[in-house]
Amino acid sequence: MEGVEPKRGKFIGQRVKRVEDPRFLTGEARYIADLPIAHCLSVAFLRSPHGHAEIRSIDTSRAAAMPGVVRILTASDLESLPPLEDKVALAELKKTPQLVIAKGRVRFVGEIVAAVLAHNRYVAEDAADRIDVEYDPLPAVTTVEQALDGKSPLLHDPLGDNIVYQKKFSHGDVAKAFAAADHVFKATYRHNRFMAASMETRGYMAHYERASGRLTAWGSTQAPHMERLLLSSYLGIPEHKIHYIVPEVGGGFGLKFPVYPEEIITAVLSRMVGQPVRWIEDRREHLTSSTHAKEQIIDLEVAVKSDGALLGMKARCIGDAGAYSFNSTSALIEPMVAGTMMPGIYKLDNYDYEVMAVVTNKTPVGPYRGIGWTAGNSAREMLFDEIARALHIDRADFRRQNMIEPDDFPYTTCTGSHYDQGSYQESLNLALKEIGYADFLSRQAELRGQGRYLGIGFCAWVEQSAWGTDAAAQSGLPAPSHDNVSVRIDPSGKVVVSAGISSHGQGLETTLAQLAAEVLGVKLEDVRIVHGDTDSVPFGMGTYASRSAVIGGGALQKAATQVREKLLKVAGQLLEADPQDLVLEGGRVSVAGVPAKTLSMADIAGAAYFLPSVRTEGSEWLAATCFYDPKATYSNGCCAVIAEVDVETGVVKLQPIVTVEDCGTMLNPMIVEGQTHGAIAQAIGAALLEDLHYDETGQLTTTTYMDYLLPTTTEVPNMRVLHLETPSPWTVMGIKGMGEGGLIGAPAAVINAVVDALAPFGVEARELPLSPDRIFRLLRDAQSRPAAPA
Amino acid sequence: MTLADFIREEIGLTGTKLGCEHGVCGACTVLVDGEAVRSCLMFGVQAEGTDVMTVEGLAPDGNLHSIQSAFWEAHALQCGFCTPGFLISTFAFLRDQPNATEEEMRIGLSGNICRCTGYQGLIDAVKSLSAKGSNG
Numbered sequence: 051m052e053g054v055e056p057k058r059g060k061f062i063g064q065r066v067k068r069v070e071d072p073r074f075l076t077g078e079a080r081y082i083a084d085l086p087i088a089h090c091l092s093v094a095f096l097r098s099p100h101g102h103a104e105i106r107s108i109d110t111s112r113a114a115a116m117p118g119v120v121r122i123l124t125a126s127d128l129e130s131l132p133p134l135e136d137k138v139a140l141a142e143l144k145k146t147p148q149l150v151i152a153k154g155r156v157r158f159v160g161e162i163v164a165a166v167l168a169h170n171r172y173v174a175e176d177a178a179d180r181i182d183v184e185y186d187p188l189p190a191v192t193t194v195e196q197a198l199d200g201k202s203p204l205l206h207d208p209l210g211d212n213i214v215y216q217k218k219f220s221h222g223d224v225a226k227a228f229a230a231a232d233h234v235f236k237a238t239y240r241h242n243r244f245m246a247a248s249m250e251t252r253g254y255m256a257h258y259e260r261a262s263g264r265l266t267a268w269g270s271t272q273a274p275h276m277e278r279l280l281l282s283s284y285l286g287i288p289e290h291k292i293h294y295i296v297p298e299v300g301g302g303f304g305l306k307f308p309v310y311p312e313e314i315i316t317a318v319l320s321r322m323v324g325q326p327v328r329w330i331e332d333r334r335e336h337l338t339s340s341t342h343a344k345e346q347i348i349d350l351e352v353a354v355k356s357d358g359a360l361l362g363m364k365a366r367c368i369g370d371a372g373a374y375s376f377n378s379t380s381a382l383i384e385p386m387v388a389g390t391m392m393p394g395i396y397k398l399d400n401y402d403y404e405v406m407a408v409v410t411n412k413t414p415v416g417p418y419r420g421i422g423w424t425a426g427n428s429a430r431e432m433l434f435d436e437i438a439r440a441l442h443i444d445r446a447d448f449r450r451q452n453m454i455e456p457d458d459f460p461y462t463t464c465t466g467s468h469y470d471q472g473s474y475q476e477s478l479n480l481a482l483k484e485i486g487y488a489d490f491l492s493r494q495a496e497l498r499g500q501g502r503y504l505g506i507g508f509c510a511w512v513e514q515s516a517w518g519t520d521a522a523a524q525s526g527l528p529a530p531s532h533d534n535v536s537v538r539i540d541p542s543g544k545v546v547v548s549a550g551i552s553s554h555g556q557g558l559e560t561t562l563a564q565l566a567a568e569v570l571g572v573k574l575e576d577v578r579i580v581h582g583d584t585d586s587v588p589f590g591m592g593t594y595a596s597r598s599a600v601i602g603g604g605a606l607q608k609a610a611t612q613v614r615e616k617l618l619k620v621a622g623q624l625l626e627a628d629p630q631d632l633v634l635e636g637g638r639v640s641v642a643g644v645p646a647k648t649l650s651m652a653d654i655a656g657a658a659y660f661l662p663s664v665r666t667e668g669s670e671w672l673a674a675t676c677f678y679d680p681k682a683t684y685s686n687g688c689c690a691v692i693a694e695v696d697v698e699t700g701v702v703k704l705q706p707i708v709t710v711e712d713c714g715t716m717l718n719p720m721i722v723e724g725q726t727h728g729a730i731a732q733a734i735g736a737a738l739l740e741d742l743h744y745d746e747t748g749q750l751t752t753t754t755y756m757d758y759l760l761p762t763t764t765e766v767p768n769m770r771v772l773h774l775e776t777p778s779p780w781t782v783m784g785i786k787g788m789g790e791g792g793l794i795g796a797p798a799a800v801i802n803a804v805v806d807a808l809a810p811f812g813v814e815a816r817e818l819p820l821s822p823d824r825i826f827r828l829l830r831d832a833q834s835r836p837a838a839p840a
Numbered sequence: 841m842t843l844a845d846f847i848r849e850e851i852g853l854t855g856t857k858l859g860c861e862h863g864v865c866g867a868c869t870v871l872v873d874g875e876a877v878r879s880c881l882m883f884g885v886q887a888e889g890t891d892v893m894t895v896e897g898l899a900p901d902g903n904l905h906s907i908q909s910a911f912w913e914a915h916a917l918q919c920g921f922c923t924p925g926f927l928i929s930t931f932a933f934l935r936d937q938p939n940a941t942e943e944e945m946r947i948g949l950s951g952n953i954c955r956c957t958g959y960q961g962l963i964d965a966v967k968s969l970s971a972k973g974s975n976g
Contacts, residue, residue, distance in 0.1 A: 067912055074920030075908040077855015077895035081921065084854035172841075249859050249867060249921040249955050300857070300921030301955050333860040555919030555956050724915045724957060731958030755864035755953070763946040763959045 056715045056775040057783045061564035061574065065720040069574065070559040074298075081298045082253035082270045083330045090255070091120055093316055093329040094174035096164040096181050097339065098156035101190035101411035101748015102203065105154060105163065105183060113166060113180040118173035120323060122181070123165040123315065125153035131318065132284055134311065136380035138527060143382065144214045146206050146409060148374040150311035150318075156185070157205055157373035158413050159750050160338030162311055167319050167327060190411040190748030194347050194368050197408035205373060205409045214375045215382055215407040219389070221464035222400035227362025231353035235437050240817040241425040243345035243370065244740035246418045247760060250300020251331035252340055254313040256320040266293045267317055272302045273592020274552055278584050280309045280377075285317055296582030299554030303732075304417035305340055306554070307594045308378030312339075337753050341416025342742050345370040346384050348429040353400075358443045360452040362400035365392050367426065369407040372414040379417055379527060381407035387422020390526040392430060393463040395474045395512045395686065396452045401464050405526075411748040417594065419729060420793040422525075423513070424736065431509050431798035432815065435805065445802075446482055449510065450475060467524050469512065470786075472686040473774045477710040478510040480772060481688035485708040490692060498810055503695045505806025510688040511795030515713075515787025517595030521682035531597070532679035534588035535605035537566060537613045539672040541659040543637070543651030545570055545577045547610075550590010551602035552582040556725070556789065558598055561717040565603055569610035570617070571634035572651060588675050596685070596787030599717060604782035605678035612674035620658045620671070621649055683778040685713040685786040689730065689796040693803035697811075700825035702738055702804055704767045709796070712774040713788035714781070722788060723771040729792025730769055735761045736793065737800035738819050759821075808832075843877075844868045846884030847894060855895040855924045859953070866952030869925040870894050876932035895924035898931065907931055907969060914965035918956035926952050930966055940970055 057063065073079040110122045133147035152161045164181050168174035189203055196202040197212040205212055228234060255268040265287050271277050278294040281287070299306065312329055320327040331340065351364040367388040371381030382405065389403040438448035453474050454461050461469045482488075490506050497504050514521055522529045536548040547566050553559055563577040570577075580586050590602070618629040621639040625632070625647050633640050640648040657664045658671045665671065692705040711726050739759040743751045752758040777784020797818075804820050805813070811832040817824065841849075847856050847870065856879060859867035863881040870879045871893040898905040904912070907930050917923045926949065933940070933948040940948065945966050946959075954962060 068915070071912045071917060071920075072904070074917055074923050075904060075911060075927070076899050077853070077924050079920055080854065081857070083858070084848075086852075247955060249865065249919065249953065250857070251859075299919065301919040303955075333862065333865075557918065720915050724918055724961060727958030727960040728918060728956045729958075732955070754862055755860050756862075760953050760955070762950040762953060763963065764950045766959050768963070769958060769960050 056777050059568045061568045063716050064564070064718065066560055066564055066574065066718055068557045068560045069563055070557065079298045081250055081300055082255060082268055085255065085268065085297060087255065087326045087328070090326040090328050091167050091169060091323065092171040092174045093319060093327060094166050094171060094178045095162050095312065096166070096178040098152065098159055098161040098163055100156055100185055100187050101159050101192065102188040103156050103185040104188065105152065105156060106186055107184045108164065109182040110164065112182065113177040116173065116177045116180065118169040119166060119177045120169065121167040121319060123151060123319065125149060125151040128318065131314070134309065134377035136375055136377050138380040138382060138529065142215055142217050143380055144209055146214060146375045148311070148377065150314045158411055159748060160335065160413055161373070165315050165319065167323065190746070192410055192412065192744045192746060192748050194370050194408055197410050205411065212409050213406060214371065214409060215405065218402065218404045220402045222362070224362045224364060224400045224402040227400035228353045231361050232356040234351060234353050235433060235440065236351045237433050237436070238816060239348045239429040239432060241344055241346045241348060241428065242740065242818040243342050243742040244736055245340065245342045245742060246303035246305035247336065248301030248303060248305060251333060251336040252306060252310065252312065253330040254316040255326065255328040256317040257326040258317065258321040258324060260324045264291045264293065265317060266295065268295045268297060269313060270299050270306055271296055272307045272552060272554060272594050274582055274584050275550060275589050276592055277309060281317060284314050294584040296552050302554040303419045304421065304594055307592065308341065308376060308416050333755065334753050337758055338413060338750055341376060342372060342413045343415055343418035344384060344425050345415065346388060346425045348388065348425060350429055350433050352433060352437060354437060354441070356441060358441055358448050358451050360396060360398060363392065363398055365389055365403040367403065367405055369415065370410050370412065371407050372412040373409060374414045375407065375409065376414040376416045381415065382527060383417055384415060384422050384425060386526040388426030390465045391423055391467065392426050393465060394427060394430060395454055395510055397454055399464055412744055419732065420790045423794040424797055427509065427511060427794055428798045428801060428818065432801060432805065435802045446478065446487065446508070449478060467514070468682060469684045470778045470780050471776050472512060472684060473712045473776045474510055474512065474686055477686055477688040477712055477774055478508070480774070481508060481690040481708050481710045484772060485690040485692065487690070503697050503807045504692060505803045505809065506690070506692050507799045507801065507803030507806055508688060508690040509795040509798035509802070511686060511791055513596065513685040513788065513791040513794055514682055515596035515685055516600035516680050516683045516781060517597040518601055518679040524682050531591045532677060533590040533601045533605050534675055534677050535602055535609050536588050536673065536675040537606065537609040539613060539617065539651065539655050541655050543655040545572055546580060547577060547606060548580045548587040549602050549606065550587055551593045551598040554593065556593065556598060557718070557721045558602070561599060561721060562602065562606055564717055565606050566610050569607060570614055572637045576637065596789050600680060600683060600781050600785050600787045601678050603717065603785055604680055605676045607782045608676035608678060609674040612676065613672055616672055617654060620664055621654045623664055624649055624654065624657055681780045683714070683781050683786045685788045685791055687711040687791045687795060689792070689799040691799040691803040693800065693807055695804060695807040695825060697829055700822035700829065702820070702825070704734065704800070706768040706770060708770050708772070709792070710772045710774060711788065711791065712776050714775060714777040714786035715784040716773065716775060717785065719773060725789040726771045726792050727769050729790060730796045731761050731766045733793050733796030734766055734800055736819065737797045739765070739821055741819055741821065841884045842880055843882040843884045843887050844879035847879060853894050853896050857921050857924055859922065866929060867922050867925040869928045869952065871928060871932060876929050895927055898927060910965040910969050914961045914968060916957060916961035916965040922952060922954045926954065926962060934966070934969055938970065942967065945970065
């Protein structure tokens with residue numbers, strides 16, 4: 051397929067400083083906890099301290115007697131409320147209805163047992179402590195193995211077992227491929243459970259006005275219209291009577307996409323008392339009750355020839371979904387995507403895989419940057435390194451040999467992912483060249499001789515983006531998805547863009563303004579982006595799955611182009627010229643070749659609104675709304691890492707990281723780099739530190755930031771991002787979404803660098819993360835130990 | 841009442857953020873008598889008689905402080921939630937160590953967590969200020 055040229059313009063592709071930054075820099079930005087609402091009551095939740103238990107009794111009398119307590123809710127107060135349930139339409143997927151307040155039984159530490167509404171948070175929390183609950187603890191199911199053993203207790207009796215999904219898929223002729231193999235390599239990987247842990251925790255606010263029957267709801271969330279839709283269905287309030295507002299959001303990363311019990315309860319309480327009600331999550335609640343992510347057990351078998359040719363693969367991806375198949379995207383969010391996307395950037399025709407999801411007495415699993423891809427990619431890339439080593443083939447050559455090549459595009463994987471265009475080989479080669487791969491390998495042995503254990507790891511990735519209907523289907527999680535954007539020029543000639551996508555750190559107010567300014571020939575400061583408000587913006591599905599730049603940007607470009615045509619039509623009438631002869635730039639429209647015949651945007655807009663000779667009946671002048679549901683498009687990149695392991699302590703030190711990123715036409719390279727940096731930092735946490743750990747009773751033991759370790763300035767090294775631009779032939783302006791790639795590819799790069807560093811010890815890494823204690827144990831148990839340096 | 845809650849709820853200055861409320865994330869960092877402290881770990885009454893500066897004090901007249909400008913230039917923020925704490929920590933750090941090495945900067949700012957930027961823009965911003973040797 052012929053490539054298309056990346057788009058460049060006065061604004062598009064430029065390093066424009068973010069227009070939203072001043073309010074964040076001055077403390078003026080208001081997040082949900084900062085919104086000044088008079089007479090707002092506070093909610094606190096009493097949560098289960100047990101992983102699995104029957105609730106024998108609840109006595110709220112001591113709490114209710116406390117001054118300042120307004121209302122206490124337990125499950126019996128919410129009998130009429132429907133349970134939360136995922137909307138994924140797959141016949142084999144069993145449902146696990148989740149009551150917003152547990153009734154009879156609790157299934158994970160952190161599950162809500164009661165809610166207290168009080169005049170302030172201090173009173174609400176103290177009152178929650180005075181609710182007396184008697185539990186009969188039950189044995190807990192805390193591992194996939196227990197969930198499958200047929201002896202452990204059931205979490206949801208109607209299911210008959212703890213399996214919510216199990217299905218086998220087959221592509222090509224795997225038996226034949228394995229029969230023809232010189233070698234078959236097998237491994238089982240335990241991928242860690244970790245989470246988005248946004249800096250701002252969750253928070254919701256609701257104000258129900260009884261006389262009008264209207265609900266205004268605020269949420270630190272990612273998808274305002276979806277929140278409205280789901281609140282409507284759970285609360286029975288019609289959508290048009292719900293106004294959903296998303297204030298500033300302090301990070302989401304997928305975690306703030308679903309609807310949670312706390313949000314429903316906050317709205318229910320406001321409806322009960324007719325007053326504004328707010329709940330702000332604390333960090334301990336965040337770690338126990340916001341969705342966890344990524345935990346899977348992945349079995350892989352790979353058939354290869356001795357020369358490194360990849361013949362076939364078998365995979366079994368088992369997702370540990372926690373206590374419920376969570377209402378947003380179900381228990382399949384991890385294992386289905388891991389299984390479906392396992393071929394990655396490789397030419398793999400023969401592939402069998404099985405997808406399973408089980409429930410355990412742990413926090414439910416939800417979306418987090420790189421759903422499914424992170425775990426699948428890490429497992430495959432760890433095994434591929436082992437295969438290359440065993441075959442004595444250079445690890446990069448093994449990838450190159452089996453990788454999709456430039457002439458192969460568009461390429462459809464055996465599982466049905468349709469890759470548009472990419473720079474897979476080029477990104478790998480560039481990243482390895484820039485990090486000095488060959489030079490490093492030549493020095494590695496010498497360094498080992500000095501007692502220094504350094505290793506190199508890399509991972510070229512492909513990243514699905516533009517989560518519309520097509521992308522969802524290709525992931526194996528079918529659901530319609532699309533977006534609308536409105537563009538309007540006001541009577542003074544300034545531009546207002548209303549977008550269904552919403553920003554929570556991605557800089558959309560800048561990138562969307564760049565696009566609008568480009569198309570409409572105005573200054574950046576003459577554009578305002580409105581988002582996060584269902585009363586002000588057209589319907590949209592929200593910001594997640596690297597979809598906003600492609601879908602939101604594409605819808606904006608289409609709408610702005612229509613407005614531009616309308617603008618030129620008006621200007622043509624005013625200037626008595628053919629619109630085709632007009633030039634639009636710098637906020638003015640002029641007749642080509644006759645610079646004296648010129649009008650400002652304000653002149654034209656004023657006339658369009660107020661001059662009867664220009665106005666016409668019909669569609670709105672100087673405004674347009676466009677809908678966009680593009681085909682999936684795939685970004686790609688490669689991350690290369692050099693790690694040094696202190697073999698006495700197990701501590702890993704990373705050298706500066708090189709990453710190549712190719713997201714097609716870039717709107718703003720600075721923002722692309724920022725997204726890449728952030729995702730790689732999360733990848734470092736994923737690979738080396740972050741682990742949500744449960745003991746055998748189902749107790750989460752990592753409930754503070756002293757136990758759940760996030761990377762800081764001293765764990766994250768400098769990062770260099772290099773750009774390739776291979777525009778998509780299938781999207782508006784060749785834009786591809788990005789932002790997740792760092793957490794898809796970089797974990798494998800970091801892991802494989804560490805494993806490479808430890809290669810002389812013959813360690814077998816099968817469990818993640820490679821935290822210092824795990825590395826220490828791996829070394830202690832290692833089969834071989836090289837002689838101490840002389 | 842914690843100092844953080846007092847600043848946010850009684851005074852109404854909501855620029856100071858609460859990220860963990862147990863003294864690890866640094867989002868609530870303010871200056872108390874010039875010392876960078878975590879306002880979630882201190883009671884409001886303990887600040888009686890002290891001079892407290894929050895992020896709102898960096899640009900009292902509306903003109904951005906040089907640290908704020910450097911953060912803006914270097915794309916040192918994304919969601920913005922950790923930004924006030926980082927700004928205050930950077931203010932104290934550069935005042936005390938105006939000519940720090942990068943390693944000293946990284947150690948000096950390791951008490952603040954950012955989940956968006958990977959710290960690259962933040963370190964670039966602090967470097968740009970340190971090279972100038974200026975803090976005001």
